[in-house]
Amino acid sequence: MYKSFALIGLTLTLFGVTESAFAATQNFTLYINAGTLPITGNGGATLNVWGYGTTAVPVVPAPQLTVNEGDTVNITVINNHNINHNFIIKNVTTDTSAIAAGASKNYSFTAPAAGSYVYSDTLDSNVNREMGLYGAMIVKPTDGSQTAWIGGPAYDHENVWVVSEMDKPRWNDIAAAGFVVDTATYKPNYFMINGLGGFDAMMDMDTMIMGTLNTKSLVRIVNAGQFSHSLHFHGNHFQVLSINGVRQPTPFEQWDTINVPPMSTAEVLYSINQTGHYPMHVHTAQAEGANGVYLNGAATMIDMQ
Amino acid sequence: MKKLTQAIILGALGLGAQHVHAATISKSLCVGSLSKTLYGTSTTGKSVTFWGYSDCGGGGMGGMGGGTATVPGPIMEIGVNDTLNISFSPMGMMTMEGAPYNGHTIHLHGADVQTMEDGVPETNGNMVMGDTYTWTPSAGHEGSYMYHCHVHTVKHLEMGMYSAIIVRPKNASGAFLNQLNANTTTAYDYSQNYILSTVDPAYHTASGDSVVFADYNPSYFLMTGKEGKSTAAPAMTLAAAKGKKVAFRLVGLHSTNATFQIKNGSGVAQPFTVYIRDGRTLPTAKTVTSLDLSPGQRADLITTLPTTSSTWYPQITYKKLRANTDGTYPAYATVYGKVTF
Ligand SMILES: [Cu+2]
Ligand SMILES: [Cu+2]
Numbered sequence: 001m002y003k004s005f006a007l008i009g010l011t012l013t014l015f016g017v018t019e020s021a022f023a024a025t026q027n028f029t030l031y032i033n034a035g036t037l038p039i040t041g042n043g044g045a046t047l048n049v050w051g052y053g054t055t056a057v058p059v060v061p062a063p064q065l066t067v068n069e070g071d072t073v074n075i076t077v078i079n080n081h082n083i084n085h086n087f088i089i090k091n092v093t094t095d096t097s098a099i100a101a102g103a104s105k106n107y108s109f110t111a112p113a114a115g116s117y118v119y120s121d122t123l124d125s126n127v128n129r130e131m132g133l134y135g136a137m138i139v140k141p142t143d144g145s146q147t148a149w150i151g152g153p154a155y156d157h158e159n160v161w162v163v164s165e166m167d168k169p170r171w172n173d174i175a176a177a178g179f180v181v182d183t184a185t186y187k188p189n190y191f192m193i194n195g196l197g198g199f200d201a202m203m204d205m206d207t208m209i210m211g212t213l214n215t216k217s218l219v220r221i222v223n224a225g226q227f228s229h230s231l232h233f234h235g236n237h238f239q240v241l242s243i244n245g246v247r248q249p250t251p252f253e254q255w256d257t258i259n260v261p262p263m264s265t266a267e268v269l270y271s272i273n274q275t276g277h278y279p280m281h282v283h284t285a286q287a288e289g290a291n292g293v294y295l296n297g298a299a300t301m302i303d304m305q
Numbered sequence: 306m307k308k309l310t311q312a313i314i315l316g317a318l319g320l321g322a323q324h325v326h327a328a329t330i331s332k333s334l335c336v337g338s339l340s341k342t343l344y345g346t347s348t349t350g351k352s353v354t355f356w357g358y359s360d361c362g363g364g365g366m367g368g369m370g371g372g373t374a375t376v377p378g379p380i381m382e383i384g385v386n387d388t389l390n391i392s393f394s395p396m397g398m399m400t401m402e403g404a405p406y407n408g409h410t411i412h413l414h415g416a417d418v419q420t421m422e423d424g425v426p427e428t429n430g431n432m433v434m435g436d437t438y439t440w441t442p443s444a445g446h447e448g449s450y451m452y453h454c455h456v457h458t459v460k461h462l463e464m465g466m467y468s469a470i471i472v473r474p475k476n477a478s479g480a481f482l483n484q485l486n487a488n489t490t491t492a493y494d495y496s497q498n499y500i501l502s503t504v505d506p507a508y509h510t511a512s513g514d515s516v517v518f519a520d521y522n523p524s525y526f527l528m529t530g531k532e533g534k535s536t537a538a539p540a541m542t543l544a545a546a547k548g549k550k551v552a553f554r555l556v557g558l559h560s561t562n563a564t565f566q567i568k569n570g571s572g573v574a575q576p577f578t579v580y581i582r583d584g585r586t587l588p589t590a591k592t593v594t595s596l597d598l599s600p601g602q603r604a605d606l607i608t609t610l611p612t613t614s615s616t617w618y619p620q621i622t623y624k625k626l627r628a629n630t631d632g633t634y635p636a637y638a639t640v641y642g643k644v645t646f
Contacts, residue, residue, distance in 0.1 A: 043514060189519035256417070276420035279427070284561070285462070
């Protein structure tokens with residue numbers, strides 16, 4: 001009896017070690033369409049957007065693609081919008097060619113090293129991306145562990161924050177109406193985490209850092225906007241695990257504010273070491289508001305229980 | 306009330322006397338208005354109204370003339386294990402917005418204090434018409450911090466309600482050590498606090514939920530409250546002896562990108578070593594010739610002056626948040642300091 005249990009254990013261990021040999025195939029289909037993004041609360045508005053979605057209704061940010069290191073990933077992108085678009089996972093895929101209106105394209109690759117990646121439409125001088133065509137791809141370690149990477153720091157909870165901005169009058173309204181955006185001028189008046197203004201993001205269970213004492217949250221920050229965003233965490237410092245896919249040497253540096261430049265990523269580990277209720281917000285003046293209304297911008301809450 | 310509770314608990318546990326050289330530093334802060342004449346790229350000055358913190362511990366009356374408000378506000382220095390107690394009285398109608406953004410607070414940025422000490426009015430236990438704040442930084446938390454108002458931050462921080470708190474190591478008899486942390490490799494001979502801030506005058510006249518706050522167009526760029534637009538008119542000066550070590554504490558209260566460099570008279574960037582960021586000693590000190598500092602960040606660094614007399618120009622270049630297509634950030638302006646040795 002004992003022997004057979006041991007045998008099962010051994011078999012499982014073997015599977016664990018060699019799992020990459022059994023890497024899964026992950027298939028995704030994304031549809032590009034025009035749609036809307038409502039920012040609720042004071043200062044809010046309904047923004048005209050273009051986005052990727054798993055249905056005909058686009059979402060901003062685009063669906064999170066979660067795969068394991070070494071998986072075979074097949075992504076079909078169907079452009080049901082009326083202009084050219086493309087699909088690039090930064091540092092992963094290389095085909096920048098356009099998908100014509102009504103056409104589709106397949107992208108196949110082996111999932112890269114565990115970490116956080118940003119994908120977007122790179123056409124038309126950032127207009128397509130600004131309109132909402134961006135999202136995160138998260139690659140998990142093959143061993144199924146709750147670690148940032150195999151042998152890397154462990155975590156209990158995970159947050160993915162896609163940070164972005166939109167210039168409603170000068171970009172979204174113009175592009176949605178089919179006119180040409182003057183890309184020299186960009187004065188974004190909406191700032192979001194996961195497509196939410198602060199009033200929503202401060203109550204959104206997926207966006208908020210929530211945990212009990214002595215637990216750790218891995219926060220994956222993806223800046224899909226065109227502004228640098230300097231994120232300040234109240235309540236505790238965090239460990240800087242990776243910047244733009246570059247794993248940092250240990251012991252990790254501890255900061256309370258991290259600057260994430262446009263189209264880059266950062267991964268930080270936030271430990272719940274006291275109880276309390278704290279904000280996390282971008283520290284630049286205008287990024288804290290929705291069209292100037294305070295706290296409906298790039299902000300969320302840290303709930304330490 | 307909260308301080309009293311803490312004192313009682315510490316007393317009951319017999320911990321109150323554990324750190325024999327730990328001091329209690331009591332500060333009374335108020336708020337006042339002031340104006341600065343700023344030039345930017347213009348030759349004619351413009352008067353901009355600020356709100357600043359003042360030290361009103363000398364018997365002043367709660368902002369109605371208590372102390373002289375400055376931008377940045379009083380820089381507070383405390384030792385590791387010291388307890389900083391701030392009593393804050395933000396009275397004065399000249400320095401207040403209407404509801405819901407009336408009143409002010411003090412946020413101890415980077416101190417990681419309890420929620421009720423954090424100065425965020427949207428969270429529990431933080432009063433906007435007067436409050437107390439306490440913080441006891443632990444060993445290992447030496448470095449630069451900042452404090453600023455957290456009411457309608459988009460306006461109140463911009464109005465000038467900010468300054469620095471410097472946490473310093475102490476020796477066995479409780480005197481400050483001239484080193485960045487407990488490690489003697491961080492010893493310095495001189496130190497300078499470079500507080501970065503930017504000014505969009507439109508934010509100074511707008512209030513409430515104004516669309517003005519959706520778009521930041523800074524036209525004045527400060528180093529510790531002053532425009533130092535050229536090496537001939539630096540914002541900060543230091544006369545040092547050659548061959549000595551100078552510590553710079555960078556405190557990011559600006560709302561743009563920024564890069565710090567130290568250049569010699571020929572414009573060549575000089576090396577410096579960053580030991581602390583955001584109040585935490587780096588596991589590996591970094592020697593560089595350029596350091597980006599984003600809004601909310603701090604850095605504590607040391608440079609060694611040459612053994613021959615000369616002049617160096619530590620400087621902050623403020624840059625836009627949006628990159629050029631080549632990935633560089635267009636500069637707004639450079640603000641200069643000056644070190645002669
Ligand atoms: Cu205030
Ligand atoms: Cu702050």
